[in-house]
Amino acid sequence: MHYGRELQFGTFVTPVNDPPQQAVRLAELSETLGYDLVTFQDHPYQPAFHDTWTLMSWVAARTSRIHVAGNVLNVPLQREPAVLARASASLDLLSGGRFELALGAGGFWDAIAAIGGRRLTPGQAVEALDEAIRIIRGTWDAGNRDRFTVPGEYYHVDGAKRGPAPAHDIPIWIGALKPRMLRLIGRAGDGWLPSLAYLQPGDYADGAARIDEAALKAGRNPAEIRRLINVAGRFTNGAGGGGDVRRRGGAIEGAPADWVEQLLPFVVDDGADTFILAGDDPTSMQRFIEEVAPALREAVERELGPDASAAVIRSTASLAKRRDGIDYDAVPASLAASAIEPGDAKFARVRSTYLRGGDPGLVLQPTTTAEVVDAVAFARANPDVPLGIRSAGHGISGRSTNDGGIVIDLSRMRAIDVLDEASRLVRIEPGARWKDVAAALEPHGWALSSGDYGGVGVGGLATAGGIGWLVREHGLTIDHLRAVELVLADGSVVRASADERPDLFWAVRGAGANIGIATAFEFEVDEVGTVAFAQLTFDASDTEAFLLAWSDWVVDAPRDLTSFLLVQPAGGGRPPIAHVMAVVDSDDADTVLARLQPIADAAPLVGQDVRLTSYRGIISNSSDGGHSAEGEPLSRTGLIGRFTPEFARDVARFLETGASYFFQVRAAGGAVHDVPADATAYAHRDAEFSVVAMGTRARRTSETWDELLAPHMSGAYLSFETEVGPAQLAAAFPPATLERLRRIKAEVDPGNLFRDNASVATEVGV
Incomplete structure (x- = not known):
């Protein structure tokens, strides 16, 4: 036979x-x-x-x-x-x-x-x-x-x-x-x-x-x-x-x-x-x-007959690991050969994300927009299981994996093409990583501000905001978006721009995960040449004073400077340590030193490394290995203006409690302020900084955050938020923004298919 x-x-x-x-x-x-x-x-x-x-x-x-x-x-x-x-x-x-x-x-x-x-x-x-x-x-x-x-x-x-x-x-x-x-x-x-x-x-x-x-x-x-x-x-x-x-x-x-x-x-x-x-x-x-x-x-x-050799055959042992609630036999033919199940060898490399362990029941890996349409249709036919959308699997929020559900993994859609040299217009697929983008743009003398880690996928960041190393000079990543191709919940493929489906174009810039799956982005990138990258380490024994000095330095600096701050609590007999990372968009040594000198005098300097490099040299900071995280980390986030003494005091108290093993602040002002608050779904344009604290439930990270730091915040950036609920939505989207998002959501995703990434729907089916 x-x-x-x-x-x-x-x-x-x-x-x-x-x-x-x-x-x-x-x-x-x-x-x-x-x-x-x-x-x-x-x-x-x-x-x-x-x-x-x-x-x-x-x-x-x-x-x-x-x-x-x-x-x-x-x-x-x-x-x-x-x-x-x-x-x-x-x-x-x-x-x-x-x-x-x-x-x-x-x-x-x-x-x-x-x-x-x-x-x-x-x-x-x-x-x-x-x-x-x-x-x-x-x-x-x-x-x-x-x-x-x-x-x-x-x-x-x-x-x-x-x-x-x-x-x-x-x-x-x-x-x-x-x-x-x-x-x-x-x-x-x-x-x-x-x-x-x-x-x-x-x-x-x-x-x-x-x-x-x-x-x-x-x-x-x-x-x-x-x-x-x-x-x-x-x-x-x-x-x-x-x-x-x-x-x-x-x-x-x-x-x-x-x-x-x-x-x-x-x-x-x-x-x-x-x-x-x-x-x-x-x-x-x-x-x-x-x-x-x-x-x-x-x-x-x-x-x-012509279909005699078309079967995808899995072992009995593999079939025994399938999860309940997923109609595996109905996986579209276009995706069947590449679909990854819990019993497959490749599953160990796709089950988890960068920081979060996962155990999905099926991972679909489309390579074309048409295959994404097929994947969405399959997800629509399996409405009772979780659905995660993944670009490259960094996803600190953890919502690009799940337990027992479907993951649509776009990591094989990685093309990067120059559409128009004169206008610096490039087309990028969602599975490309930002270090790949930087490598493709560098020969042209271009760059696109894009987070701080090269392993992050384009899709997740470019639908949320994008607070990167050049943010104060060139704005958010979404501020460079000129058009996007989207697969909506009903399977239709639309192009959104300022002139085509402007409502979707507004929503995708800050809340894209609610609207559909982006399968291609068109960005107008910047001319960026040699830049300075500084890594300075300080004794932050006077944590409050250092926080205020760093905040003032960043806010008052020319826009060609962007800085991120990582504060390490005291431990093991050593004082608190502040790690300052800064990019200065200049190749002139005197200009670079002038930008850095104010913070160099803020506290005892215990380590320094300042070098001239390219944007690619900064963002190529990730390996090519797969993600194999375990566990369920917790992350809280908020947006804030110039630091006040009260906020600096409460940060010091927060760190002293041991509630967080990772506390980071990113500059998020400068050119971000130039875009009107109602121009995109990312509405907190008046913020100067994005604050992130990571920890665990055992450390009572969330409760301590809510007690000490949340009262100071005036917004949130959901890419770093693991807690989900009405309070988090209200923090991320002001009332008028949230109301408009809900109207658009009801139009393009009335069944709330895209519900597992901070859904703005008031309830399932709305």
Whole structure:
């Protein structure tokens, strides 16, 4: 029977080491010709062969698309299974998800024993392989917090650390012919990899039946198991149609049409889905992929229909981790192949955000606006589960992940394009990170003020405000927005600008998460050259006095200066420490020193670093790694004018309580004041500073904030606010702003689909 998998084709290259590059060149040729997979046998006792792991690593580095596997790796001569698992995950991560793990239980026992390997009976070899597979899978299960123990007879772990998770769900294919091994495949394998040369007529069908029987007995779907075959033979120039077809020792001989005739029954009748050509002849490799592969695909389609190979097949173990309330079977076809579920290897990298642990039930990763429309339709059809919208996953508020819900992850939409050089108009997709934007703009001598961390995604910041390193001179990020493409709750795609849907354009600049999903932004960026970046560290024993001095310095400074302040409470015998970071938009040393001198005299200076750099040099301050946070941090935020003595006093008291481990103040005035308060949904244009305190419920951070600091605030910036409720909405949006937002929300999202990011709707459905 056919199992619904798409046909794939690979090569089986001999890993000869004389000349050293021959196997590598054939692997590169395999990719050039369009093969899906290149494989190498593993015989470590053979001095004429390369070490297979070294060869696979070299080939993965020399190629960009083709997948790599052993055929098959000799488990008795591999390292401990946990180490093998990490080696596999490492190669998969380094290659961008292009490694497949194919294993064999042994064989050639005299040769194995001769180089120090353990000699096993066939039954012992199967048991050892079974234990190894359990350890390998347990090691890859990076998100599992249970104690990792496998008390095997041949291999064991006891309290071993798990991880890393590979880049994709690495399948475990097993080379096998005998019944016990076939039953192991059905019970624990992801693929069967025999060689046609070792099969007698009927053996493949019998083996497939044994695997299916064992899979069903283990509660698995037989379709989970890929069916691969190593095939070999010789091409002749005889006419097709079967007249010259001869099978000699499992080899195929004939014209391409004869190969198709011989291979077709393996697909249609026995479920084979991957054919791997054994041999090192470049001409045969080319004929097989160019003449046999397409003709075989066409023949399969004629026999089984055009949709026979369209299934996305997940393992039974993966399906068991699905969450209630989500109609997984209805995931749109455009998103099914890239959808990430809790049972998938990639899930560990998308479940959480920068600071917050999460456990969503489904992560959709659209790459186009049309796919975002499909994702919104799916979310609309699953209204009873949480919905998070994510650009790059920084999201301090935590609302871009959830527990058991859907996340629409826009991180694969990362294009950055210059639309008009003269007007400095650029188009940026929401999944781009700000350090990527800075890198793209720098060659033009441009920059766009955008927060203080390069790992933040464009989408979240550019729909909230954007208080960045150039804010006092160039305003908020949203002040540079000229148009935005939005997918609304009903799936319609609209363009909003000052002239097109101005109501939406007003709302998206400060409350965009309530209105729809932004799929592209058009910004008018600034000319920004060399700037100075200063990092100054002060003894802030007199915290109140330093806060007042810093506030006055920033407010009274020319707009070419923007500063952020981080205050570290006293602890461990040291006084409170104030970390001042400042950008001066000038490359003139005298100007820079003149801007910094007033704050340098405010308190004892214990550390300093002032350098000339580019905006890109400042904002490229994040790694490219995924987010894997745990826990649920708490963050409170407020907007305020020039500091008063009373506010400085209460900040000092707040820090002394230990309520916060991170207390930051960002300048938010200057050019921000130039935009009328009612011009955007970000209405607190009179504020000079944005204040953020992070802590935990155990520290009573929120209660202490409300007692000491909230009374001083005149607004809030919701991107840093984890508390949700009427009080937070009222702080973020003045009454007239909130009323207008609610009218727009009722028009474009009457069902409150976008409800899980500080919804302005008065109640669900309004």
